[in-house]
Amino acid sequence: MPRAGLDRATVIAAAAAVADERGFSQLTMGLVAERLGVRTPSLYKHVESLAALQQGLAALAMNELSDALRDATQGYAGRDALAAAARAMRSYVVGHPGRYAATVGVTSDPEVDAAGARGIASLAAVLRGYAIDPADQTHALRTLRSTLHGFATLQGANGFQWNADTDQSFEWLIDFLDRGLRRS
Amino acid sequence: MPRAGLDRATVIAAAAAVADERGFSQLTMGLVAERLGVRTPSLYKHVESLAALQQGLAALAMNELSDALRDATQGYAGRDALAAAARAMRSYVVGHPGRYAATVGVTSDPEVDAAGARGIASLAAVLRGYAIDPADQTHALRTLRSTLHGFATLQGANGFQWNADTDQSFEWLIDFLDRGLRRS
């Protein structure tokens, strides 16, 4: 029987697909193995445990998200950059809910932290387009991050009960942030 | 041997304690049973499954949170009401991380939805203290909710990497929201 030719990246990629399709909480070694046409224990030749697989997935997601934020904001400033970052973030979370969920609740993994720092840096760059008191920079950054994270996760969890257009609400939110940051 | 005298509410309360102490992901039938001084299968006389227990916990948390929001904002308006609601929400999430985590990722349970609607109503009442265009009410509500939810969950997940004072950031966030809502 020929070998499957797996490696750590392939396994994590399969985990990403499973997580996005069935939800992060349904991510299981068995489903990943099945998707790769392999028996469950074989995965342990490439990842140390389910927890490690989840951390690897979180790192993948953070890197993808940070890349998306960087690419989206490159060359823009002020409101344009803010809107681009916000839309990129929402688009990623909505398009890859399982991966994003992996990033929430990871406890201090250096690779995830490093990837996350890159994303934060892109958000910080967006704030540079506004005249914000240096003493308030951290607060503004956290507020921006909280708002985008909160909206994306609430929408992902179907948390918005009634059905008024979510896209429109999000554009309103971007405008709200822009107006507020201009006066900080 | 005397009976333990359990009922559904007691079981859910024990689950809440376990979730808050060990984390929502560590909530297990075995730990709940142990805390109640009972064997695992006995719990099934009161809750149908672990999923049902989690939903019941989510409903408990939503009710408690909605009560806290109502009590905190009662008698206040405008910025005072906003600050009270925000602090109550953060205080609840920080004080009961496991319970709050149960409310995230629950898929359309009528009891949870009903409890959530009460909380939303309190937030909507807060917004009534601002002169917001009725057409924008939903958007403002979602923005407010996203921001509070996002900050609370990020802090809960230890998502704020460097250690600038989180309380201060939160007060800044309240001020940011107040300023923004006043001009909507």
Add this chain to the structure above:
DNA sequence: AGCTTTTAGCTAACGGAGTTAGCCAGACCT
């Protein structure tokens, strides 16, 4: 090429968590 070494995937097996079936005694009712 042939021989050796490494290693990727396998089967078998264990422990822990959720769940069900079925028993039995404590609680309640008359």
Add this chain to the structure above:
DNA sequence: AGGTCTGGCTAACTCCGTTAGCTAAAAGCT
């Protein structure tokens, strides 16, 4: 007291994560 209901129990099953140990495919060496 007798009868019914029911809450807790033990036993057992499944599914999932994980480890041990085997074997054959790949890779490396002469």
